[in-house]
Amino acid sequence: MTRVADQLIETLKNEIHAGVLKPGDQLEEAVLAQRFAVSRTPVREAVRSLVECGLLETRSRKGAFVRVLSAKEIMDLFEVAAELEGLACRLAAERLTDEAMQAINAGFRECETAASSGDAEAYSRANLTFHTAIHHASGNRRLVEQLSEFETRINPYRSMPYKMRNRLAQSTQEHREIMTAIFDGDSAQAADLMRSHMMLQGQRLPLILQNLM
Amino acid sequence: MTRVADQLIETLKNEIHAGVLKPGDQLEEAVLAQRFAVSRTPVREAVRSLVECGLLETRSRKGAFVRVLSAKEIMDLFEVAAELEGLACRLAAERLTDEAMQAINAGFRECETAASSGDAEAYSRANLTFHTAIHHASGNRRLVEQLSEFETRINPYRSMPYKMRNRLAQSTQEHREIMTAIFDGDSAQAADLMRSHMMLQGQRLPLILQNLM
């Protein structure tokens, strides 16, 4: 892991995640090379990786751009992610360990705190903590990776769907019910609740509302 | 798309898929470069892509190897794939069109023919046709891609689970039930049947039986 390209991948991922690089932005190899004080070679390797991740796209002889997802593509992504989040809940309910239980509970508490203080930014982080705890509780590494990749891909498109204080409270309540189902070992219920929870979030993505499908 | 690297990706994918390149095999850049009569540059790009796909892995300063999956990793993959195959069935049942119906039916007929003639090789192809038809019927491109990637990843590890004539007939019967559920619009049933169908296949993967998890 001493490769320059790996650091570039990490940095660029973060910048896309954080919104520094926005969908549609062009990435010129020479510019990136100069900025990081390396040659174009590792830059190109990083770009290749990010294209395969789905974060960038390259048009022939035109270079790399931060990938723009259509409303339909976002919906498709969400549909798949909702199903996998449901799977994570089902497996978590079936294979629950003490540590996993504590991690999920901690994530939930974090959500509660952020919701009651109305801090949307903090809730966004807490939300991720809660979901990630469930992912890990599934005991399925592939699933964890898949859902992490989804998070990376979808993040540039969600501009704070938690703006309304109402939604924070409602989301927390949904989390509570999901957590309860998992702890009760009610795997089918946990999966169903999570799927609904996710699809609700999906419907709130602003771009979907704008572009109409 | 006139890039050399893209052709290399395609070729190497196929060779891994076909078993010419087996898990654990090393890929030396210089060798590949000479073989395809290109420089190391596009070879490295192709390798990068395949690493990100999960088909290869690179150890620092040691080069690229066809990725070896442990029994646990294969099980994890199957668990995710089974869920997504189920999702495809659910969506197919909800969004069924005439063309999709015909494609699925055609795939099923192909399975029937291959099964009755006991041709395992042909059944393997027919099986893929049937499943792929369902994937497309979901109307979710992301899902189609995801499942296609899964197929590519898992293929090197399944050495003809259809050896026994019994299994061919049984698998066809399962396909019939799945198809019926889809055509009846019974989405929940279709999803459940497909998940079971997939997990049965998973349990038959020889490596899983060998390595014990």
Next chain:
DNA sequence: TGATCATTATATGTATACAGATGATATTTA
């Protein structure tokens, strides 16, 4: 004779140089 250290060979990782294609700009012509 065996083990350890040094040297060398080889393959990866990075930099630079070259080729070709696309797009922009300028010039010419109607």
Next chain:
DNA sequence: TAAATATCATCTGTATACATATAATGATCA
């Protein structure tokens, strides 16, 4: 003045050259 064509600049795609780390082989010493 507007449109079309030609020329040029710039960026991607590919090749080659260089640097460095790993591993293997041989030599030396105990």
